[in-house]
Amino acid sequence: GQQLNQSPQSMFIQEGEDVSMNCTSSSIFNTWLWYKQDPGEGPVLLIALYKAGELTSNGRLTAQFGITRKDSFLNISASIPSDVGIYFCAGSGGSYIPTFGRGTSLIVHP
Amino acid sequence: NAGVTQTPKFRVLKTGQSMTLLCAQDMNHEYMYWYRQDPGMGLRLIHYSVGEGTTAKGEVPDGYNVSRLKKQNFLLGLESAAPSQTSVYFCASSPEGVGFTEQFFGPGTRLTVL
Numbered sequence: 001g002q003q004l005n006q007s008p009q010s011m012f013i014q015e016g017e018d019v020s021m022n023c024t025s026s027s028i029f030n031t032w033l034w035y036k037q038d039p040g041e042g043p044v045l046l047i048a049l050y051k052a053g054e055l056t057s058n059g060r061l062t063a064q065f066g067i068t069r070k071d072s073f074l075n076i077s078a079s080i081p082s083d084v085g086i087y088f089c090a091g092s093g094g095s096y097i098p099t100f101g102r103g104t105s106l107i108v109h110p
Numbered sequence: 111n112a113g114v115t116q117t118p119k120f121r122v123l124k125t126g127q128s129m130t131l132l133c134a135q136d137m138n139h140e141y142m143y144w145y146r147q148d149p150g151m152g153l154r155l156i157h158y159s160v161g162e163g164t165t166a167k168g169e170v171p172d173g174y175n176v177s178r179l180k181k182q183n184f185l186l187g188l189e190s191a192a193p194s195q196t197s198v199y200f201c202a203s204s205p206e207g208v209g210f211t212e213q214f215f216g217p218g219t220r221l222t223v224l
Contacts, residue, residue, distance in 0.1 A: 006152075033212060033213075035215075040218075041217060041218070042114075042200050042202075042215030042218050043153070043213075044215070045213070045214070048211075048212050088153065090153075090213075097155060097168065097169075098155070100154070101152055102150060102152040
């Protein structure tokens with residue numbers, strides 16, 4: 001089946017710093033999604049990407065669909081304490097079955 | 111709109127007991143999914159449905175059954191619970207589209223099997 005590697009596994013940063021995380025796939029994806037999960041809650045969609053090379057922003061968050069269609073990146077600028085949580089990437093090669101990364105745990109120190 | 115709701119929020123079972131988890135969505139979505147989340151493992155797909163009356167196996171279907179008798183509901187059943195099924199279970203739904211599209215998740219059910 002499809003394999004999806006998400007890195008880093010965890011990040012500890014100071015408030016105000018920028019954050020970058022990425023996901024790589026062993027096969028080509030047609031869709032990349034980025035989710036955030038707060039403690040005790042379900043994941044919430046942040047950004048959806050549907051075209052290779054696409055760069056999309058949502059406030060301080062920016063995500064890109066890699067040109068090779070095998071990777072995606074999420075950047076958070078000027079982090080704040082409420083950015084704390086687990087960030088997941090998810091993708092699919094065109095079927096209804098998504099593959100999720102194992103998540104990046106983000107901790108922001110005030 | 112309530113979005114995606116899950117019942118119950120918490121449950122403790124003994125090994126061998128059975129139970130059903132209920133997922134309901136009020137967004138008229140065609141697709142529904144059941145995932146389990148374990149520490150460090152991300153989300154793994156158990157079963158999914160692309161429409162009323164249809165179900166299909168995901169990545170980790172063993173020990174689970176599902177039914178989609180009504181478009182808005184997706185039930186996950188554990189026939190004989192095992193400690194390995196201790197996990198947080200999430201239901202999700204997504205609108206009709208070509209393949210995988212944005213999913214909306216419920217708040218989760220935390221299940222412990224003793």
